[in-house]
Amino acid sequence: MEKIKVIIYGCGVMGRRIGEALLDKKSFEIVGAVDINPELIGKELGGVIIEKDADELFSKVAKHAHAVVLTTTSRLKSVFPQITQCLKARLNVISTCEELSYPWKSNPELAEEIDSLAKEHKVTVVGTGINPGYLMDALPLMLTAPCLKVQSIKVVRMMNSAKRRIPFQAKVGTCLTREEFRNKIENKIITGHVGLLESINMIAKGLGWDLEEAVELPPEPVIGEKEIKTSVGTVKPGDVIGLKSLAYGRNGGKDVITLEFCANAGVDEEYDEIIIEGEPHIHQKITGGIHGDIGTVAVIINTIPKAVDAPAGLKVMKDLPPPAATL
Numbered sequence: 001m002e003k004i005k006v007i008i009y010g011c012g013v014m015g016r017r018i019g020e021a022l023l024d025k026k027s028f029e030i031v032g033a034v035d036i037n038p039e040l041i042g043k044e045l046g047g048v049i050i051e052k053d054a055d056e057l058f059s060k061v062a063k064h065a066h067a068v069v070l071t072t073t074s075r076l077k078s079v080f081p082q083i084t085q086c087l088k089a090r091l092n093v094i095s096t097c098e099e100l101s102y103p104w105k106s107n108p109e110l111a112e113e114i115d116s117l118a119k120e121h122k123v124t125v126v127g128t129g130i131n132p133g134y135l136m137d138a139l140p141l142m143l144t145a146p147c148l149k150v151q152s153i154k155v156v157r158m159m160n161s162a163k164r165r166i167p168f169q170a171k172v173g174t175c176l177t178r179e180e181f182r183n184k185i186e187n188k189i190i191t192g193h194v195g196l197l198e199s200i201n202m203i204a205k206g207l208g209w210d211l212e213e214a215v216e217l218p219p220e221p222v223i224g225e226k227e228i229k230t231s232v233g234t235v236k237p238g239d240v241i242g243l244k245s246l247a248y249g250r251n252g253g254k255d256v257i258t259l260e261f262c263a264n265a266g267v268d269e270e271y272d273e274i275i276i277e278g279e280p281h282i283h284q285k286i287t288g289g290i291h292g293d294i295g296t297v298a299v300i301i302n303t304i305p306k307a308v309d310a311p312a313g314l315k316v317m318k319d320l321p322p323p324a325a326t327l
């Protein structure tokens, strides 16, 4: 069996964890790694040294590499130059960029450009991860397979953010005061969760629903009642321990898709819940929830072979065969 040769582009927390997990798998080999952070350049990752210049790295290894795992940022505009760089080097791209998970509504021009460049160079691009990419979009869609009719879908993700990586805890506002939270969200210094609208649009497209509107409300801070120790610091009572985000897809004046994302350091019972009203009704609850960082590492790795084998172009998770655990 030929190993799939992978380059890691963005060696922060996710890139490094994906690199470490790839080392344990016999289906893959890491052939390069690149990052702009001076603290990471020159360090080892998965048997290679992290380099600083992607073009230079691609000129050496792209000929015998198959795919790039792109784990840099959440916004499509900022990853767009990195994606085009990979495509021009004829490399498939599997990325954690949330806005890439369904860019056809929010960034249609960039989506079009990526799609045509990927087709020109005969490679595939997909944005995925635990969420968006799986738990609140691809999985609920898959769960509608035994339904004759679907009236509505509700998904709730309830997680304890203190168990997640530090960049995640920071982006949900852990340790901030209420005022700092509002200020940082308004000024886009922290993002909160990115991807609810992408998930709604993927579900709607998958079900052939033409939504009247898809709305995401501004994230609401969750305030701690007692002191909580987290890996980003000790949160005082009255300060922010995380957030709650809500988004709706509406048709005929009804909320036909509801996504509720709750991540805070005070959650005792973690779960992922999907409720499909239809024929038949389906109610799935994953007790304990799926750990977002482990889940993202796995979804990215397990999607690599599907993306490498897929027809060329920009794909979203509903377009690929469902990924399964790889060896």
Ligand SMILES: NC(=O)c1ccc[n+]([C@@H]2O[C@H](COP(=O)([O-])OP(=O)(O)OC[C@H]3O[C@@H](n4cnc5c(N)ncnc54)[C@H](OP(=O)(O)O)[C@@H]3O)[C@@H](O)[C@H]2O)c1
Binding pocket: 009, 010, 011, 012, 013, 014, 015, 034, 035, 036, 037, 038, 040, 071, 072, 073, 074, 075, 082, 096, 097, 098, 128, 129, 130, 131, 132, 133, 165, 167, 168, 292, 296
């Ligand atoms: N879809 C999902 O389910 C999912 C799950 C997990 C994470 N994510 C997303 O995945 C991304 C990565 O997460 P993370 O926690 O690993 O973040 P992180 O720790 O901040 O890592 C990102 C790394 O990429 C580097 N980088 C940024 N721009 C670059 C560029 N142009 N060229 C090369 N390297 C660049 C950063 O360097 P600097 O530090 O110098 O900027 C940093 O080392 C985030 O946007 C996160 O929201 C999505």
